[in-house]
Amino acid sequence: MDAPSDRTNPGHGQPAPASAPRPQRGRSVLVAFGIGVGIMAAIDEIVFHQILGWHHFYDRSTPQIGLLSDGLLHTAEIVVIVAALFALGDLRRRRALAPMSAWGGFFLGLGAFQLFDGIVDHKLLRVHQIRYGVDDLLAYDLAWNTAGAVLLLIGAALVWRARADSTRSSASHNR
């Protein structure tokens, strides 16, 4: 069964369809992706900024544009994670959540943020580095970005498997 495209206009008071609720895979992936991005951002801020103190609230080498983009990214994260959590709640109450797709989206979000932070923030904008006062920053960068890529691959695999599963089940259903 595919994600439904018949978006009924709310507010018309149409009777609910009698069929079983259909999971919305695409939307599940998207919503969980937002949560993944937010969780990874929170991990970055809490573990690396505050507990380990590897990089800081502000470092004096940060250029203005990096400061501005950092602020935008940071506030967007907060709004995205809140929006995604409410959207997840909405999917659940409509029983339209596809769990495996959602897990896939979650890992995609974790990996995407990790890679974005590692490449754009650390290297292109140079908002901050992973750790200061170490000899080979390259090792840290490699570890950071490899971890991001692995998370991204796990997410992609889960999303792909959820899709394959539902195609198979709908094929057997049609037979």
Add this chain to the structure above:
Amino acid sequence: MPLTHDVHASGDADIAGWLLVALVVLVPSIAYCRAVRSRRVAGRNWSRLRTAGFVIGFVLVAAAVSPAMHALARRGPRGHVIQHLLLGMFAPLALVLAAPITLLLAVLPVACRGTVRRLLRSRVLHGLAHPATAAVLDVGGLYLLHLTPLYAITTTNALAHHVVNLHFLLAGCVFTWSIAGPDPAPRRPTITTRALVLVAAGAAHAYLAKLLYARAPGPPSHGPDQVRAAAQLMYYGGDLAELALAVALFAIWYRRTPVSGDAAGYPDSATEWAWRRRRCGRWCTGVRTRSGSRRRTSHASSIRTTRSSA
């Protein structure tokens, strides 16, 4: 520590200050509770959480203008930041969530109700209460205060200090209302617009906080460490306020999205628009006043029908 706030004398002024604090909490709270009671007498319910929100809002305002807070503000920029966080962000959130305009519309005599509705429908108000305008007034005010000599003036001039505080309270209320107000708001922008403005305003606030941190030492009367501590407080306080505002915004979306059928309530822009336009129409014509409790019961029943038919 050299003090510049010679305008705040202690002693008698303190007693007057605490009296003001008591009035700030009591007068609006009593008026609100009386309005709620008259509504109850008329047989319509009103959430206790809203009443609590209203009282908490004025307690926060009172805390921000109390003599104790003034003493803290005299000791350095941290006190000022706390004052601005309370007045410009946290008190407005509590006040706006208390839906004072809805209550006002419900208890006003019919003749006055028309005037208030006309006011709510006026183009000037819509321009002023658009999230973008409100954000500029609110965060723009902060930029004006911190990047011009205005801040130095407020530390010596009591009138300027109070005008700035009043500005932050009012601008904060308008901004919060435009983002997450449960009150009737004809032609209110979509949730996407409001969320984007919230992100932009939050980013502008965070940027200013880091800029002030980077530019420390700021005003000559305060040491750089104090300014940095104040800037960090501003940054994290702004985060907390943004988080609370985002929760309020999306909670409204969540509660108002109908749950009739598995694909209904899809928040894509087309349905959101159509649905909102219908709502606005109802508010503008004034056929029916909104009531949160009524809508919630209708939602609950629609959920029940979905469950039973599925």
